[in-house]
Amino acid sequence: MNSEVREFLARVDALVGRAGDLFVQWELDWVERVKGRVNHYGSVADWQTDKLKQLEARYSDEYVTESRNFRDNITSEQREAFRLACNYYRKQGYYSGITGIVPESFMSGDSNDYVPSFNNYSRLTDNKYFKKILAAVRSEPKFETGQLVQFRASSSLPQRNPLAKEYALTGFGFGKLAGMYAVVLEVAPFAPRTAANGSKPYKVLVRGKAEPVFVEERFLKKAKKVKV
Helix, strand or coil: CCHHHHHHHHHHHHHHHHHHHHCCHHHHHHHHHHHHHHHHHCCCCHHHHHHHHHHHHHCCHHHHHHHHHHHHHCCHHHHHHHHHHHHHHHHHCCCHHHHCCCCHHHHCCCCCCCCCCHHHHHHHHCCHHHHHHHHHHHCCCCCCCCCEEEECCHHHCCCCCCCHHHHCCCCCCHHHHCCCEEEEEEECCCCCCCCCCCCCEEEEEECCCCCCEEEEHHHEEECCCCCC
């Protein structure tokens, strides 16, 4: 065994000893494979050295400390944020490598036993898109059940209701609702579906219509005095 191989394997072992308890499965698998290949061939490829450098950089002393603190002291709010992020991104079709390993019992809220890695938690929750989703969930609703509201002007409404694909229970065009009155039937009937400010959903019944419609908060305003 030459000095290059010895040094490489020593670095791998040092990294595992320092941070191996925080590795996700693919990192554990990579360590096992790379050690076997290097021992078998008696040499170290450049890509193997590069990958090791990436892992060493990721698992800095500061990151290791922060990760262990997260793992050992995860809060209920952090669990709820991660659950919300998992359900949001699974529906959007992103981060399947992360959401795919999360137990269904955790996703549904039946269990709180699952603790994600700090890296997976950060990737799903610490981005500008999910932060808007989380803000919409945690914000106080601007309207309450039974309140009379009004759709904003046509210039503020998109051509298509962002909730139309799965959640609109109406056949008329979204732009035609501009200025119309509605009564709030339900506040936040489901989690926000759009990464935008004011995306808290409402179920409303539009005046003169037989079927309710789901609409985001940003497209509603307090109703002006109704003329009799």
